[in-house]
Amino acid sequence: MENLESKTASHSKEASHIPVLLEETIDALNVQPGDNAIDGTIGGGGHSAEILKHSSPSGQLIGLDSDTTAIRHATERLQPFAGRVHIIQANYSKLKQIRDEQFPNLPIRSVLLDLGLSSLELEDRDRGFSFLNDTAPLDMRFSKEGRTAADILNTAPKNFLKNILSEYGQENYTRQIADEILRVRQKQKFSTVGDLVAAVLRVYRETLHSKSDIPWIGGRHPATKTFQALRMAVNDELSHLENGLEQAIDVLESGGRLAIISFHSGEDRIVKEFFRKESRDCLCPPEVPVCRCGHHARLKIITRKVVQPGRNEIKHNPRARSAKLRVAEKK
Numbered sequence: 001m002e003n004l005e006s007k008t009a010s011h012s013k014e015a016s017h018i019p020v021l022l023e024e025t026i027d028a029l030n031v032q033p034g035d036n037a038i039d040g041t042i043g044g045g046g047h048s049a050e051i052l053k054h055s056s057p058s059g060q061l062i063g064l065d066s067d068t069t070a071i072r073h074a075t076e077r078l079q080p081f082a083g084r085v086h087i088i089q090a091n092y093s094k095l096k097q098i099r100d101e102q103f104p105n106l107p108i109r110s111v112l113l114d115l116g117l118s119s120l121e122l123e124d125r126d127r128g129f130s131f132l133n134d135t136a137p138l139d140m141r142f143s144k145e146g147r148t149a150a151d152i153l154n155t156a157p158k159n160f161l162k163n164i165l166s167e168y169g170q171e172n173y174t175r176q177i178a179d180e181i182l183r184v185r186q187k188q189k190f191s192t193v194g195d196l197v198a199a200v201l202r203v204y205r206e207t208l209h210s211k212s213d214i215p216w217i218g219g220r221h222p223a224t225k226t227f228q229a230l231r232m233a234v235n236d237e238l239s240h241l242e243n244g245l246e247q248a249i250d251v252l253e254s255g256g257r258l259a260i261i262s263f264h265s266g267e268d269r270i271v272k273e274f275f276r277k278e279s280r281d282c283l284c285p286p287e288v289p290v291c292r293c294g295h296h297a298r299l300k301i302i303t304r305k306v307v308q309p310g311r312n313e314i315k316h317n318p319r320a321r322s323a324k325l326r327v328a329e330k331k
């Protein structure tokens with residue numbers, strides 16, 4: 001069983017998403033034979049396959065993803081581990097409910113959240129995640145539920161647009177882009193990726209007095225930040241992260257570990273602050289002489305310094321360049 005599992009899994013050609021910080025994540029999670037794990041963002045199944053190799057022969061893995069395509073890819077990729085894998089289409093912000101209802105007696109030693117989107121989603125020409133696919137619909141939902149990117153562009157108030165461009169996109173020209181979105185939608189609704197790219201390019205050309213078709217900014221397409229901001233808003237990514245962190249602690253048994261890989265400064269800030277808060281015994285302000293909050297540390301931080309990919313990994317997988325890994329252990 002072990003040989004068949006490791007051989008087949010390492011030679012699978014199904015998934016084209018390259019798992020980020022793979023060795024570092026598996027080492028820090030310290031997965032041992034027989035350990036059970038939850039991968040809240042199973043994607044193409046790359047991290048899960050490695051967890052399953054280390055937890056052989058009996059460790060179970062619950063794999064969640066909001067995206068049907070990811071579920072299909074992960075199911076194919078993890079076929080060699082079939083008896084030990086339970087793949088469920090769900091938001092990881094429901095991970096405690098899923099564990100409690102469907103796997104009530106399963107002690108969990110590791111939880112992994114590898115945030116954002118996978119290359120499988122980015123490269124899917126029908127999803128609207130990439131500004132390169134002009135004719136794709138402006139959808140950007142990981143699941144098929146809720147508002148699409150087009151819904152937001154066509155209805156959201158100007159301040160909402162400015163806020164997401166600033167908070168999620170760290171965009172410099174928030175007012176100008178929000179104004180342009182409002183101007184465009186009065187005449188015609190946003191429907192394709194090309195509609196949004198054209199609006200952003202108009203703003204950049206005008207603001208920078210540029211005559212080039214695409215005024216690249218430090219090697220980046222001007223629409224990069226707008227697309228990131230919209231995707232994070234469509235999928236409510238930061239709220240799910242806050243929920244998911246709480247639930248991860250709840251489901252872990254003592255000594256179990258939680259690993260988070262983030263790609264955005266807002267995500268990393270949430271993880272860092274959550275780990276800091278949950279590794280302290282008292283959260284009272286310093287001027288309070290005797291603790292009144294009664295808070296007890298629930299975590300021990302394992303990665304004192306954030307772990308980032310080395311030059312070699314970035315060379316082979318440029319998508320890894322903004323990845324940050326933080327790991328903590330349940331007390």
Ligand SMILES: C[S@@+](CC[C@H](N)C(=O)[O-])C[C@H]1O[C@@H](n2cnc3c(N)ncnc32)[C@H](O)[C@@H]1O
Nearest residue numbers: 019041043044045046047065066067091092114
């Ligand atoms: C970076 S990829 C994970 C890749 C995976 N670790 C691998 O090795 O193939 C992130 C995945 O998380 C999923 N995702 C994002 N937010 C989610 C959420 N709140 N709940 C469940 N899945 C989510 C996306 O659909 C995507 O498939």
